[in-house]
Amino acid sequence: MLAxxxxxxxxxxxxxxxxxxxLGAIVTKPLTLRPRGGSPPPRLAETPSGMLxxxxxxxxxxxxxxxDKLPALRAHRVPVIVSLLGESPEEAAQMAASIERADGAAAIELNLSCPNIRHGAHAGAPPGFVWTAAQDAEATEAYVRAAVSSTRKPVIAKLSPDVTDLVPIAQAAERAGAAALTIGNTFAAMSIDAATRRSRLGAMTGGLSGPAIRALAVYRVWYTARSVRLPIIGLGGVVRAEDAVEFFLAGATAVAVGTATFADPKAPVRVLRGLARCLARHGMTSIQQLRGALVS
Ligand SMILES: Cc1cc2nc3c(=O)[nH]c(=O)nc-3n(C[C@H](O)[C@H](O)[C@H](O)COP(=O)(O)O)c2cc1C
Structure with missing residues (x-):
C-alpha cells in the first residue's frame, strides 16, 4: 500500500x-527544481461527490x-518514492540526476499529469484548458526518456486519467524505459459558487479526487493493463480495503491512497490491514492472487 x-x-x-x-512506500509531495509558493487560496473545495x-x-x-527531509524520512524505514516535476525533459533529467546522487530514494515518480500546472506550451490549447505532458504520447516519451537516462533508479510515470485513450500514452512511457505506471491523477474540474459568481478555487480550476473518480480510475487501470507489460500502481478514491481490491482485480500491482488521508491520516494503513483480513477471508495468501483475477 502506498501513500x-x-x-x-x-x-x-x-x-x-x-x-x-x-507502508509499501510513501510518494512524497511533488518537488520542483526551485521552491514554489503554490496557488492562491482557497486551495481545496468540497463538491457533492469529490474533493477539488x-x-x-x-x-x-x-x-x-x-x-532536510529525506534523511529524516529514511529513519522511518519506509521506501521513499520521490515525486518530481520538471518544467522540461531536460529539467526532469537534471532533477533525476540529483536524486540518483542522493542517498535514500527508492524510486522516482515523474509527475506528468498535475492539472494545476502547465508543462510547457501547447499551441492549440484554448485559454484556461489544462494541458499536461501526460496528455500527449510524444511529450510523455520525451520526459520519461530524459529521466531514465539520468538515473539507475526505477522511474515511475504518473499518467493522467483525463485523456481520450490512455493506451498510446502508457505505451510511450513503456518504450521510454519507465519501470512502472501510476494511474491516475485527478480529473481537471471546476466548481462555481452561484451566489458570488466566483470559482470556489483561487486558481479557478483544479483537480477532482476521492470516491467520485474511483469507477473512472478502475476502468482506466483495467484497459491499460491489457496493453502494457509494466506494473501499474492504481489509485483514485480508495477509502476501504474493498476499493483497493477493485484495482487489484482490474490488473494493478500496487494501490495508493490519496484523498482518504485528509479525513483519516491512518487511511493507507487501515486499508492495508483491511486487505490482509480480506485475503484471509477468501483463503488467499498473497495479493498477487487477486491481480487481474476479474471474472468476466
Ligand atoms: C490535495 C491534493 C494534492 C495533490 N497533489 C498532487 C501532486 O502535487 N502531484 C501528484 O502527482 N498528485 C497529486 N494529487 C493527486 C493524488 O496523488 C492522486 O493521484 C489523486 O488524488 C487520486 O487519488 P485519490 O482519489 O485517492 O486522492 C493530489 C491530490 C490531492 C487531493
Missing amino acids: AAGTLGYGVEFARALPLHE NAVGLQNIGLDAFLS
Missing part, C-alpha cells in the same frame, strides 16, 4: 499519526528536500 503524492506532505509530518514503516484541489505544487524545492 499518494501530494496527500501526505513530505511524510515526516505524519510520522506520529501513521506508522510509516507499515489546486495546491499548485507548493514545495520547498528538490535540494532542500534532499538535504
